[in-house]
Amino acid sequence: MTRPFESPWGATKRDVHAAIGDALAAEEAAALATVIDVEGSGYRRPGAKMVVADDGELRGSVTAGCLEGSVTDLARKAIADGETRTETYDLTDDDDADAWGIGLGCNGVIGVLIEPIDESFGPVVEGLEKRRSQTVLTAVESSNLAVRVGDRTVVTDGEFTATGRSELPDSVVTDALDRTEPLPDNGAVCVTVETDDGAVRVFVDRIDPSPELLLFGGQEDINPVASLARQAGFRVRVATARGARTEPDRFPAADEVVSTNPTELPDLVTVPEQTYAVLMSHNLIDDRLALDALLETNILYIGLMGPRKRFRELREEIDIDGRDADRIATPVGLDLGGDEPTAIGFSIVAELLAVHNDRSGGRLSDREGPIHERLEP
């Protein structure tokens, strides 16, 4: 499926995860660079990833483009020698014409983990296919001679999984988790664990499956929403009702198109806490049945296309009070104006991102405090 104006910088977490899986499946030599630490301000946060193929092709990013050259060189070394390494880039002197040019505007120190994509990624890729959240713990610095940089344990639902690499000592894993949990979705942070034989700095990286968008409807206005949501990193399913056409080429941006009844929509909600729904069948009866059914699940968000008046009609017909009416977004979307299908798509997908990231959707310039909360172990 073609992507718009393809650029490695357009890659989402989902694309990067897919690239890791593809490299493993094809047994192609590739490396992964991961931001593990940012002091001061950086363009990307800890956990940001970039896949580097043997031929230098990139997927994802670790900065705005300033360090990718240097990181790519180290990634190719990692492919060649199979070693895992870290590198620290100090960009704090950006008013001087230093080694990085004429000032990057990132007053930060950025730590990057660079490693070959090896069998240790197998459990993560498998877990993502099963849509399970996992925590990957990797040693990134060690004065304990028994622990080497790159040693790794993957934790899923409290269970430790061997990765093919040397594992971290269980006590280090337990201690690191104790001190960092609960990490937010896709949160990542470094923590130093003291052992009897020296300190181990562990990068704790929570990897979550991409959020799902369930679009209920069968008309053409599904398409801009589906396309933009895909680009924003959502897995997109279109559920059509009443025998609507389901040819995949009718909804080219959808990962999946299924024909269903509105009352059976809950069957499509496998991981409710990662699922967002938008009801846009333009059919009052179907939307009412769909809303009623989805409210019975633990789904986080049900967006309802249409004017406010429509929701008042629905509210009279189904018992909404006491069933978390605040999960219902109506009118759906952020207040961006415009009536074009694409503008409506931006409005909806921007709201999905804001809700997914627990933000308000207002202007950052009207808000106090830093853009990103810093995670502290």
Place this chain on the structure above:
Amino acid sequence: MTRPFESPWGATKRDVHAAIGDALAAEEAAALATVIDVEGSGYRRPGAKMVVADDGELRGSVTAGCLEGSVTDLARKAIADGETRTETYDLTDDDDADAWGIGLGCNGVIGVLIEPIDESFGPVVEGLEKRRSQTVLTAVESSNLAVRVGDRTVVTDGEFTATGRSELPDSVVTDALDRTEPLPDNGAVCVTVETDDGAVRVFVDRIDPSPELLLFGGQEDINPVASLARQAGFRVRVATARGARTEPDRFPAADEVVSTNPTELPDLVTVPEQTYAVLMSHNLIDDRLALDALLETNILYIGLMGPRKRFRELREEIDIDGRDADRIATPVGLDLGGDEPTAIGFSIVAELLAVHNDRSGGRLSDREGPIHERLEP
């Protein structure tokens, strides 16, 4: 240039205007459908357009997909007989299984103007190329025997332009303008003008050139912003500084890539009231020079990439007070969370749309009143 997951519903005003120009230039038979009136609620507002090619290919939309079949049939009739006509679709009985199916959820009456794309569109296409705003006045109903449906006058900067079709009487044009101005950008409304020989209903349609986004910077993180802005209907120019690479394939979504100095950015601002700038050079010196220079223009919006602290540093170095600091958006973007380049792109483009449409961002579900203000003549 490929578009993502191509669908006629992804077409913006800019794409539709381009399709009109293309049909004229290629002398291909095509028709235009325009929403002229909406009573109650509709998916699209007056002024929404869809180009129908002779082979049935569509660009744009007039509803969410419910009426396009019927409108397309009428458009092909217009291509065949060269006649301009209107059609009214009454969707108010949507709880009955009426002729339109099982309820469209649009409790509205929608009027559509359907006409061949003929030489009367020439002045509009030319005006858009020159980036001028124009008002197109078209008779859509007439009991005055001297005025026929489709009669048209185009007004640019107060000047009446002949269109090749029969013109409207000057007094009708003047009266219609008096009663509808000032129309907002791209605003459209029907007004009935009484003449001595009967009433003429005139559709007054303001056509504005697409807004421009000037991206200052030369790094890869330009790409997701440029791609999403293009999809949102902006004309996108990338201005790189300090001899950065300007190969077009480096910024595939840009309409134009120019190399310049930050102090010369104002030369690129030809229509300031339609231009939005985002400074993302990641270079404090260049961004400061660019901000200082752009504040001297009447540009509406200057987004500044980077943390809040960075703006405080800039503020100390240049005299911002008294030069409309509220034109500066920093940190740039809506508060959507996420640190991926694509998420940042959504945050910026969502803010551009909100500012362009004079909206606040924030969730529609938190806001009172209708989504769209109704224009009343």
